[in-house]
Amino acid sequence: MAVLDIRIAGDPVLKTVCEPVGRIDKKIRRTLKDMADTLYAAKNGIGLAAPQVGIAKRMVVIDLQDGKGLVELINPVITKKEGSQIVGEGCLSVPNFEGDVERAEYVECEYTDARGQKQFIATDGLMAVCLQHELDHLDGILFTDKAVTIVPKAPED
Numbered sequence: 558m559a560v561l562d563i564r565i566a567g568d569p570v571l572k573t574v575c576e577p578v579g580r581i582d583k584k585i586r587r588t589l590k591d592m593a594d595t596l597y598a599a600k601n602g603i604g605l606a607a608p609q610v611g612i613a614k615r616m617v618v619i620d621l622q623d624g625k626g627l628v629e630l631i632n633p634v635i636t637k638k639e640g641s642q643i644v645g646e647g648c649l650s651v652p653n654f655e656g657d658v659e660r661a662e663y664v665e666c667e668y669t670d671a672r673g674q675k676q677f678i679a680t681d682g683l684m685a686v687c688l689q690h691e692l693d694h695l696d697g698i699l700f701t702d703k704a705v706t707i708v709p710k711a712p713e714d
């Protein structure tokens with residue numbers, strides 16, 4: 558178990574277009590596990606992209622905390638988007654702000670899992686939003702880059 562440091566907006570790695578993952582070896586699987594540990598250690602996180610822990614590779618972990626468990630995505634690509642919605646978002650790398658972002662309502666996504674198997678997700682709701690947010694991280698884009706409004710986050714008690 559390794560909880561990694563989460564990089565905060567202003568860190569250049571968050572503005573980097575990440576490299577595709579090549580061979581899925583022990584090191585990649587270890588990194589995905591560390592990313593999951595980091596996600597679970599963070600308060601209120603539902604997704605984490607590799608650049609958020611300083612690794613400029615195309616990997617994402619998502620757990621919507623809805624009982625469906627962890628999804629590990631390697632080299633994910635959104636292959637279809639439909640509809641449009643305005644969604645309130647936050648980000649572990651932008652701890653003090655939240656904002657409204659325009660996102661597609663429905664997305665289809667292809668990726669490779671940690672065992673090297675090709676996978677496909679067709680989804681709407683929170684998962685669709687989370688996929689779009691996390692995949693943006695892999696291209697160096699933060700929600701604050703496209704938000705229509707950004708406001709300071711209400712302090713948590």
Ligand code: NI
Pocket residue numbers: 647648649650690691694
């Ligand atoms: Ni984020």
